[in-house]
Amino acid sequence: MKIIIDTDPGQDDAAAIMLALGSPELEVLGITAVAGNVPLALTERNARIVCEMSGRTDIKVFAGAEAPLVQPLVTAEHVHGKTGLDGPELFNPSFPLQDGHAVDFIVETLLAEAPGTVTLCPIGPLTNIALALQKEPSLAGRIQQIVLMGGGYFAQGNITPSAEFNIYVDPEAAAIVMACGAPIVMMPLDVTHKVMTTKARVERIRAIDNRAARAMVEMLVFYERFDEEKYGTDGGPLHDPTTIAWLLQPDLFQGRMCNVEIETSSKLTRGATVVDWWGVTKRAKNALVLQEVDADGFFDLFAERLANLG
Numbered sequence: 256m257k258i259i260i261d262t263d264p265g266q267d268d269a270a271a272i273m274l275a276l277g278s279p280e281l282e283v284l285g286i287t288a289v290a291g292n293v294p295l296a297l298t299e300r301n302a303r304i305v306c307e308m309s310g311r312t313d314i315k316v317f318a319g320a321e322a323p324l325v326q327p328l329v330t331a332e333h334v335h336g337k338t339g340l341d342g343p344e345l346f347n348p349s350f351p352l353q354d355g356h357a358v359d360f361i362v363e364t365l366l367a368e369a370p371g372t373v374t375l376c377p378i379g380p381l382t383n384i385a386l387a388l389q390k391e392p393s394l395a396g397r398i399q400q401i402v403l404m405g406g407g408y409f410a411q412g413n414i415t416p417s418a419e420f421n422i423y424v425d426p427e428a429a430a431i432v433m434a435c436g437a438p439i440v441m442m443p444l445d446v447t448h449k450v451m452t453t454k455a456r457v458e459r460i461r462a463i464d465n466r467a468a469r470a471m472v473e474m475l476v477f478y479e480r481f482d483e484e485k486y487g488t489d490g491g492p493l494h495d496p497t498t499i500a501w502l503l504q505p506d507l508f509q510g511r512m513c514n515v516e517i518e519t520s521s522k523l524t525r526g527a528t529v530v531d532w533w534g535v536t537k538r539a540k541n542a543l544v545l546q547e548v549d550a551d552g553f554f555d556l557f558a559e560r561l562a563n564l565g
């Protein structure tokens with residue numbers, strides 16, 4: 256399965272990248288960075304650091320949008336730390352960023368590959384994906400599926416009471432993606448809040464004891480402190496790798512096809528994902544919205560694939 260990961264690392268983005276790179280079923284055609292958790296200069300660097308921690312300096316990393324389509328960038332250093340990847344000792348990656356813009360890479364790759372053979376995995380704000388869809392109108396028809404982390408229905412929001420961070424940062428981009436017509440799978444907070452980095456699960460990853468797993472443990476220990484305080488839980492939600500887990504083992508998840516629209520104008524609920532879970536409108540069902548997850552099954556998969564990075 257050919258994939259492009261669009262990302263704003265982020266410790267949980269790092270978990271998604273490592274899960275993908277440790278999975279032989281997936282061919283990562285490239286990683287495209289977007290501004291989100293931290294500014295672009297850091298997210299593109301972090302993406303390369305994570306590849307190098309995974310022993311994969313061959314992965315192509317591209318820099319994309321520096322800011323959302325309309326509004327100024329909102330970042331999340333309060334969650335991810337000043338670098339976006341606080342926890343392990345960071346270093347200057349030994350391999351360069353690719354020339355060219357991430358949006359051009361997404362467009363050119365989808366035009367070059369056979370239609371319906373490339374999946375997009377956006378795990379940050381949807382700016383790069385929206386720009387690619389705007390740039391090449393035939394693109395949506397060529398995408399196999401878009402498996403994104405974002406939004407919330409029953410769980411509502413995490414950056415505001417009603418909006419999840421990735422959608423909140425660029426709601427106009429999210430609205431373009433949701434309306435594009437390509438098959439969409441949405442991993443909302445409803446799922447990711449059930450994928451908790453409990454102490455027992457972190458210890459299991461520690462026991463793998465390769466470079467990637469050691470770095471992952473250091474990231475998780477830093478990252479979970481914020482959510483532990485916020486939610487009073489053992490560990491924090493590991494949002495982004497659920498998208499990759501869906502590609503590898505969809506039977507871990509349950510959900511339903513729904514209409515999803517994005518609120519872009521309300522002051523109070525801007526960035527909310529309006530999910531027609533109960534089918535009360537006649538609006539077309541444009542996304543598979545996941546709600547349930549086998550979290551132990553997810554961590555079995557995650558640990559198995561991190562061990563492959565040894």
Ligand code: BDR
Nearest residue numbers: 265267331378420421494
């Ligand atoms: C999402 O926001 C970011 O902080 C995380 O990396 C994840 O993609 C969760 O709301």
Ligand code: CA
Nearest residue numbers: 265268378379
């Ligand atoms: Ca992210």
